[in-house]
Amino acid sequence: MIVFRHLCVLVALAAILASGCGMPHGQPSKDSEVLAPSEVLEFGTLYAENCAGCHGAEGRGGAAIALNNPVYLAIADDAAIRKVILKGVPGTAMPAFGQSAGGMLTDAQVKVITKEIRSHWSKQGILDAATVPSYAPKSIGDAQRGEVAYKTFCESCHGPGGAGASKGSAITNDSFLALVSDQGLRTIIITGRPELGAPDWRGNVPGRPMSDQEVTDVLAWLASHRVSNPGQPYSASNYTQHQEPQDVRRK
Numbered sequence: 001m002i003v004f005r006h007l008c009v010l011v012a013l014a015a016i017l018a019s020g021c022g023m024p025h026g027q028p029s030k031d032s033e034v035l036a037p038s039e040v041l042e043f044g045t046l047y048a049e050n051c052a053g054c055h056g057a058e059g060r061g062g063a064a065i066a067l068n069n070p071v072y073l074a075i076a077d078d079a080a081i082r083k084v085i086l087k088g089v090p091g092t093a094m095p096a097f098g099q100s101a102g103g104m105l106t107d108a109q110v111k112v113i114t115k116e117i118r119s120h121w122s123k124q125g126i127l128d129a130a131t132v133p134s135y136a137p138k139s140i141g142d143a144q145r146g147e148v149a150y151k152t153f154c155e156s157c158h159g160p161g162g163a164g165a166s167k168g169s170a171i172t173n174d175s176f177l178a179l180v181s182d183q184g185l186r187t188i189i190i191t192g193r194p195e196l197g198a199p200d201w202r203g204n205v206p207g208r209p210m211s212d213q214e215v216t217d218v219l220a221w222l223a224s225h226r227v228s229n230p231g232q233p234y235s236a237s238n239y240t241q242h243q244e245p246q247d248v249r250r251k
């Protein structure tokens, strides 16, 4: 039995050696050529390697919003999406991918991603003739009116003051707000996060879609909870504790 197995191994080895004989050493065969990263133009590969880690496989969402949300694709045009991919969103986890902004993707690659996000995941007629708030704000928000709108549209899930409740997480605490841009918040208020059960602007109160102004005002109210030093007082007290005396004197 053992001898027989050795024989099999030898035959297999011989087959491998024989098949390799026709090829000059060190030269890859034609079909094994690998593209340089900047030459990859296939959407699936580009998306999986650069975006899926945060936006989820197949755009289904993860730490960051789902990009396969057809409502999102109906309100955000290619120019807006392309700009975010090229330049990122400063102050958030969204990196700049354009080479011009220090990223790794060529303009051609960013174009493919932008175009194919839409061709893969948008749905014609998804807005159903509804009046949809605009992607970018059209007016100035009013935080006081926003607080009223919050109570009407959001409090049932996110709790009094946005502090979080059983149906929705805390959205006014400074560490959450520190990691998200105003546009990022506006996007979520309009499009919801269907992958997590968060309703879009039509679904907070059934039969009562939010107006553009209400979206803008709620955002102003949320943003009014931003603080200049997020994470305080914890980081401040740590900082003081670990200071050497001469550092304290430098103040």
Ligand code: HEC
Binding pocket: 047, 050, 051, 052, 053, 054, 055, 063, 064, 065, 067, 076, 081, 084, 085, 089, 092, 093, 094, 095, 097, 113, 179, 180, 181, 182, 183, 184, 185, 187
């Ligand atoms: C490290 C995590 C991370 C990676 C990787 C990442 N994103 Fe993002 N992305 C985010 C976050 C976080 C936001 C929300 C930023 C904000 O607050 O506005 C975002 C926002 C976006 C938006 C804008 C949403 C809006 O409000 O209009 C688009 C479009 C987007 N990402 C596309 C991509 C694409 C395409 C890729 C891959 C080329 C990618 N992202 C890779 C984290 C990531």
Ligand code: HEC
Binding pocket: 150, 153, 154, 155, 156, 157, 158, 167, 168, 169, 170, 171, 185, 188, 189, 193, 196, 197, 198, 199, 203, 204, 205, 218
């Ligand atoms: C029917 C319940 C419900 C209503 C109403 C609702 N939300 Fe949400 N919301 C959710 C759920 C569920 C999530 C996703 C999970 C989580 O973060 O709690 C979410 C997520 C969010 C997030 C992202 C939080 C994060 O951690 O990424 C924001 C911001 C948000 N909602 C704001 C609002 C605002 C503003 C309103 C009112 C205009 C609103 N929501 C109304 C249920 C709701």
